Amino acid sequence: MIAKDLHKSFGDFKAVNGVSFSINKGEIFGLLGPNGAGKTTTIRMLSTVLAPDSGQIIIGGHSMKSEAEAIRSIIGVCPQDLALYEDLSAIDNMIFFGRMAGLNSQDARTQAMANLKLMGLEERAKGKVAKFSGGMKRRINLAIALMGNPQLLFLDEPTVGIDPQSRNNIYENILGLQKKGMTVLYTTHYMEEADRICQRVAIMDGGKIIAMDTPYQLKSQLGSPDKVTLEDVFLKLTGRSLRD
Amino acid sequence: MKQLERVWLIALKDLKIFMNDRTAAFFFIIFPLMFIVLFNTVMKGIGGEDTRLELHLATQEAAGSLSYHILGAMETTDESLLKPGDPKIVWDKDYDAARQAVENKKLAGFIAFPADFTQALSSGNSTSLEVYADAGNINARAALNGLAGAISSQIGTNEVIIKASVALLIEGGVISPTDSAGINKAVQQMMTGYFSGATNTGASYITFKTDKVGEVVAMNPSNYVVPGYLVMFVFFASAIMAESIVRERKNHTLERLLASSVRREAILGGIFTGAAIRGLIQIVIFWGVGILVFHVDMGLSPAAVIILSILMVIMSAAFSLMLATLARTQRAAGSLAVITSLVLAPLGGCWWPLFLYPQWLQNIAKITPHAWATDGFNKIMVFGADFGAAVPSMIALLAFALLFGLIAVWRFRTSAT
Ligand SMILES: Nc1ncnc2c1ncn2[C@@H]1O[C@H](COP(=O)(O)OP(=O)(O)O)[C@@H](O)[C@H]1O
Ligand SMILES: [Mg+2]
Numbered sequence: 001m002i003a004k005d006l007h008k009s010f011g012d013f014k015a016v017n018g019v020s021f022s023i024n025k026g027e028i029f030g031l032l033g034p035n036g037a038g039k040t041t042t043i044r045m046l047s048t049v050l051a052p053d054s055g056q057i058i059i060g061g062h063s064m065k066s067e068a069e070a071i072r073s074i075i076g077v078c079p080q081d082l083a084l085y086e087d088l089s090a091i092d093n094m095i096f097f098g099r100m101a102g103l104n105s106q107d108a109r110t111q112a113m114a115n116l117k118l119m120g121l122e123e124r125a126k127g128k129v130a131k132f133s134g135g136m137k138r139r140i141n142l143a144i145a146l147m148g149n150p151q152l153l154f155l156d157e158p159t160v161g162i163d164p165q166s167r168n169n170i171y172e173n174i175l176g177l178q179k180k181g182m183t184v185l186y187t188t189h190y191m192e193e194a195d196r197i198c199q200r201v202a203i204m205d206g207g208k209i210i211a212m213d214t215p216y217q218l219k220s221q222l223g224s225p226d227k228v229t230l231e232d233v234f235l236k237l238t239g240r241s242l243r244d
Numbered sequence: 245m246k247q248l249e250r251v252w253l254i255a256l257k258d259l260k261i262f263m264n265d266r267t268a269a270f271f272f273i274i275f276p277l278m279f280i281v282l283f284n285t286v287m288k289g290i291g292g293e294d295t296r297l298e299l300h301l302a303t304q305e306a307a308g309s310l311s312y313h314i315l316g317a318m319e320t321t322d323e324s325l326l327k328p329g330d331p332k333i334v335w336d337k338d339y340d341a342a343r344q345a346v347e348n349k350k351l352a353g354f355i356a357f358p359a360d361f362t363q364a365l366s367s368g369n370s371t372s373l374e375v376y377a378d379a380g381n382i383n384a385r386a387a388l389n390g391l392a393g394a395i396s397s398q399i400g401t402n403e404v405i406i407k408a409s410v411a412l413l414i415e416g417g418v419i420s421p422t423d424s425a426g427i428n429k430a431v432q433q434m435m436t437g438y439f440s441g442a443t444n445t446g447a448s449y450i451t452f453k454t455d456k457v458g459e460v461v462a463m464n465p466s467n468y469v470v471p472g473y474l475v476m477f478v479f480f481a482s483a484i485m486a487e488s489i490v491r492e493r494k495n496h497t498l499e500r501l502l503a504s505s506v507r508r509e510a511i512l513g514g515i516f517t518g519a520a521i522r523g524l525i526q527i528v529i530f531w532g533v534g535i536l537v538f539h540v541d542m543g544l545s546p547a548a549v550i551i552l553s554i555l556m557v558i559m560s561a562a563f564s565l566m567l568a569t570l571a572r573t574q575r576a577a578g579s580l581a582v583i584t585s586l587v588l589a590p591l592g593g594c595w596w597p598l599f600l601y602p603q604w605l606q607n608i609a610k611i612t613p614h615a616w617a618t619d620g621f622n623k624i625m626v627f628g629a630d631f632g633a634a635v636p637s638m639i640a641l642l643a644f645a646l647l648f649g650l651i652a653v654w655r656f657r658t659s660a661t
Contacts, residue, residue: 092257102505
């Protein structure tokens with residue numbers, strides 16, 4: 001995946017202001033930054049939902065401008081906000097989006113069950129999503145993104161506001177997916193999370209990427225990588241703490 | 245093919261959600277039926293199912309005059325020959341007593357032939373029928389005016405034929421052009437002949453007129469109460485669903501769909517199809533209940549009634565889609581749906597039959613799809629017209645549907661970037 005000089009403004013406000021990066025096949029790439037940094041806007045452009053004002057996107061060799069359809073068929077998106085039909089059961093949600101991704105009825109059902117199992121939710125398959133806990137909804141939200149076995153997965157803050165158990169389940173799954181050859185773009189504003197699962201990270205602030213490297217390299221610039229956190233790296237780069 | 249399948253899957257998904265939603269079901273089916281039952285009962289007061297509309301006629305002329313013959317021919321002698329919805333024609337022999345009855349509100353109104361009727365017609369002078377009616381009783385007045393118009397036009401037609409015949413008689417030397425008494429006699433004989441001729445067919449003379457008059461109010465109020473509320477609630481239920489489309493956008497599921505391999509047109513098509521299927525379920529229930537419980541009569545052309553209903557559903561679904569693409573928030577969509585439904589329904593003749601409105605209001609009403617729909621239903625189900633009479637309504641509904649649909653597609657394209 002290659003993104004080149006992406007720009008997107010909402011009115012006068014430049015939400016994304018010249019973002020360029022690329023992700024290698026099989027990599028888990030982290031896009032870090034505080035709320036409002038422009039991570040979600042970047043993902044929305046990469047996932048063909050939002051048209052950039054300018055810039056170039058190439059995914060799997062397909063250019064966004066001319067082959068958006070081809071791109072849609074190889075990506076999976078787990079949006080930051082829960083994108084679920086609350087009035088349908090978990091399995092119905094999964095099957096529906098599976099069919100939308102182009103699976104036939106049989107494959108959609110098989111994959112839905114497999115992914116629910118992966119998320120530890122197979123017992124609640126027939127339960128209405130509205131009755132699920134926040135963590136369970138998050139896991140379903142992620143499971144849906146896996147329908148159709150996408151080659152590139154966009155995960156936009158998949159662990160925000162959930163219990164540690166669900167969070168650990170999600171970490172394990174992401175690492176498991178990578179083993180199966182999936183490429184992942186992962187955004188978060190929890191720096192330690194990125195440190196734990198990402199091979200490379202880009203730190204975003206104010207619509208721009210201000211640093212990009214492996215977590216190890218970024219931390220080494222400040223001192224011993226074992227003692228320094230990415231949090232400190234951000235503080236050093238911007239003069240601000242992340243959580244204010 | 246794949247995209248068409250997705251259209252269908254999206255529609256099915258929406259239906260599944262709808263079926264799980266009890267409040268939606270209430271607004272779709274139970275609530276409208278409650279209204280129909282309520283208003284059907286209220287409207288019965290205007291013209292109960294068992295009391296036939298009676299149209300009274302009288303004459304100020306003496307026996308043996310032309311109007312006597314006409315009245316004799318028109319008077320309903322055997323009520324059992326009348327079809328449902330046909331008015332009963334009553335000949336009030338005493339003109340002054342009839343007037344008194346109207347003054348005393350015992351009679352809604354009547355038509356009277358003037359004292360100079362025979363004389364005027366045979367001498368070729370104009371004359372006018374008198375409609376004497378209680379000003380407050382709009383229904384009776386409309387019906388009487390219609391009937392009076394029908395009688396005059398029939399007489400007018402006959403007169404032309406008679407004049408031509410008399411001219412032929414004179415030309416052929418049968419009557420002398422100076423023999424005015426002879427001419428008068430011939431005219432009177434022919435005129436009487438035309439009207440007496442109708443006696444043989446019994447009520448058929450009036451039936452023929454009823455079509456032409458187009459203002460005789462049907463006896464079964466369900467015939468306009470049911471279609472009126474069908475139009476209102478199909479539209480309302482559909483419009484209110486705009487809220488759920490906006491909710492879908494807010495729930496970010498739309499975003500998920502946009503990032504999947506579904507074409508934008510297929511998403512819109514799926515939502516539209518779901519809305520249309522819900523509407524179709526609704527009209528099947530409406531007509532089912534209407535026919536079984538309220539004995540509505542689809543008139544000469546049930547096909548026209550069905551096509552009008554389907555077009556009403558399509559138009560409403562398109563409106564809902566347009567509303568959803570125009571409104572930014574769920575709340576805005578909901579309010580817009582309620583406001584448009586509540587304003588357009590009475591203006592479009594869903595609460596009271598449009599033909600009772602003054603002409604200028606009827607003209608304004610034409611900007612609403614409701615008016616076209618109710619007008620079409622009324623023509624078939626109240627006035628007994630045939631399929632052709634409803635075609636303008638069908639075309640108008642289709643045009644509204646296209647307009648709403650195009651705006652929706654255009655807005656969806658420009659807003660979902
Ligand atoms: N549709 C939009 N309209 C206007 N402003 C927006 C829109 N989407 C995002 N923004 C603004 O752009 C900035 C970046 O948002 P976002 O990409 O969601 O950041 P992040 O995901 O890093 O928290 C924020 O200030 C947000 O308010
Ligand atoms: Mg975000």
